[in-house]
Amino acid sequence: xxxxxxxxxxxxxxxxxxxxxxxxxxxxxxxxxxxxxxxxxxxxxxxxxxxxxxxxxxxxxxxxxxxxxxxxxxxxxxxxxxxxxxxxxxxxxxxxxxxxxxxxxxxxxxxxxxxxxxxxxxxxxxxxxxxxxxxxxxxxxxxxxxxxxxxxxxxxxxxxxxxxxxxxxxxxxxxxxxxxxxxxxxxxxxxxxxxxxxxxxxxxxxxxxxxxxxxxxxxxxxxxxxxxxxxxxxxxxxxxxxxxxx
Numbered sequence: 001x002x003x004x005x006x007x008x009x010x011x012x013x014x015x016x017x018x019x020x021x022x023x024x025x026x027x028x029x030x031x032x033x034x035x036x037x038x039x040x041x042x043x044x045x046x047x048x049x050x051x052x053x054x055x056x057x058x059x060x061x062x063x064x065x066x067x068x069x070x071x072x073x074x075x076x077x078x079x080x081x082x083x084x085x086x087x088x089x090x091x092x093x094x095x096x097x098x099x100x101x102x103x104x105x106x107x108x109x110x111x112x113x114x115x116x117x118x119x120x121x122x123x124x125x126x127x128x129x130x131x132x133x134x135x136x137x138x139x140x141x142x143x144x145x146x147x148x149x150x151x152x153x154x155x156x157x158x159x160x161x162x163x164x165x166x167x168x169x170x171x172x173x174x175x176x177x178x179x180x181x182x183x184x185x186x187x188x189x190x191x192x193x194x195x196x197x198x199x200x201x202x203x204x205x206x207x208x209x210x211x212x213x214x215x216x217x218x219x220x221x222x223x224x225x226x227x228x229x230x231x232x233x234x235x236x237x238x239x240x241x242x243x244x245x246x
Contacts, residue, residue: 027220034060036081040071045104045244047237049074050097052112054165056081057221061230070241086113086135087144088122094151103157105240107200107233111164111188112219114141115180126174142187149195158240161192162233163203168210170217200236202229
């Protein structure tokens with residue numbers, strides 16, 4: 001009986017581990033073979049991409065798609081791309097990310113980190129418990145986004161907000177729910193409309209293609225998905241660059 005009990009405990013532990021296994025972080029963020037350094041052309045406009053690991057996955061392809069049209073940057077830590085994380089981090093670090101260049105276009109997103117479940121409100125320790133809070137409540141996210149938009153508008157750049165990409169059921173490590181991006185996006189889009197900021201709806205764009213583009217039970221994208229997102233982002237940026245020239 002004792003051995004049966006031990007086996008039952010081990011089996012339950014195995015099931016729990018298996019269920020929690022899919023989310024392993026961003027391959028693009030960890031890829032040390034990717035070359036991020038480049039020589040900007042001073043005759044071209046500067047574009048800044050702000051976002052989490054989803055944007056890290058498409059930034060290099062956007063740079064390639066806009067070659068000869070713009071210098072495409074994102075926040076960096078040394079030679080590695082920086083994850084802009086949630087709006088709490090965004091509010092704290094945005095001034096640093098914006099300094100030093102004249103920006104023509106800024107493409108930005110926050111959301112996936114704000115809506116993830118964490119052990120303690122405002123912190124980053126992951127949780128799979130739906131009873132635990134999200135990193136930022138919807139109200140906090142809204143307030144932070146209003147602060148971020150005010151700072152971005154002060155740069156004089158043309159702005160583009162990208163909606164947060166979908167979350168599939170069963171996404172763990174940390175827990176994110178499919179309905180959360182819908183709620184957070186709705187709050188953000190309301191702010192964008194009030195400020196006349198164009199919205200690049202990556203959520204609606206990706207939603208029909210998740211089986212092909214996105215990793216199973218994971219918010220991150222396969223290479224084909226990141227390339228598709230990059231094409232959509234480059235198109236949105238190109239439209240605003242044309243407006244800058246006019």
